[in-house]
Amino acid sequence: MAKRSKRPKNKSKFSVKETKLPTVFGVVLGIISVVTVLLLLYLTFKQGGEASISYAFAGLLASVFSVLGLVLSILCINDHYQHHLLGWIGLATNGVALLSMAGILYLGML
Numbered sequence: 310m311a312k313r314s315k316r317p318k319n320k321s322k323f324s325v326k327e328t329k330l331p332t333v334f335g336v337v338l339g340i341i342s343v344v345t346v347l348l349l350l351y352l353t354f355k356q357g358g359e360a361s362i363s364y365a366f367a368g369l370l371a372s373v374f375s376v377l378g379l380v381l382s383i384l385c386i387n388d389h390y391q392h393h394l395l396g397w398i399g400l401a402t403n404g405v406a407l408l409s410m411a412g413i414l415y416l417g418m419l
Contacts, residue, residue: 326390326391326392327390327391327392328391328392328395329385329388329391331381331384331385332381332382332385332391332392332395332396332399333395334378334381335378335379335380335381335382335385335395335396335399335400335403336378336382336395336398336399336402337378338374338375338377338378338381338399338403339375339378339379339382339398339399339400339401339402339403339405339406340402341371341374342371342372342374342375342378342402342403342406342407343402343405343406345367345368345370345371345374345406346368346371346406346409346410346413349364349367349368349371350413352364368410368413371406371410372406372407372410374406375403375406375407375410376403376407378399378402378403379399379400379403379404379407381399382396382397382399382400382403383396383400385399386400
């Protein structure tokens with residue numbers, strides 16, 4: 310008599326998709342970066358356009374967080390064993406934060 314497989318019939322080995330911790334970190338870093346950029350814009354506007362050195366350091370830190378979150382999100386999108394929704398959300402939030410910081414730096418040089 311033939312041996313039966315121990316695997317359930319309804320689940321394939323390659324259909325199990327899970328959300329890994331780096332994916333969640335990518336989204337969280339994106340949210341932190343966007344909130345930091347918006348807060349920096351508001352506080353600088355409130356002071357009449359004069360930004361202190363602490364605001365510049367916070368903007369630099371938000372840019373570093375955004376780059377790290379962007380890398381984590383891209384790695385998530387390239388992984389076939391994960392759900393891609395959180396990866397795309399992380400990619401969008403980190404991209405918006407990084408582009409807005411680049412725009413702020415560019416406008417500050419004018």
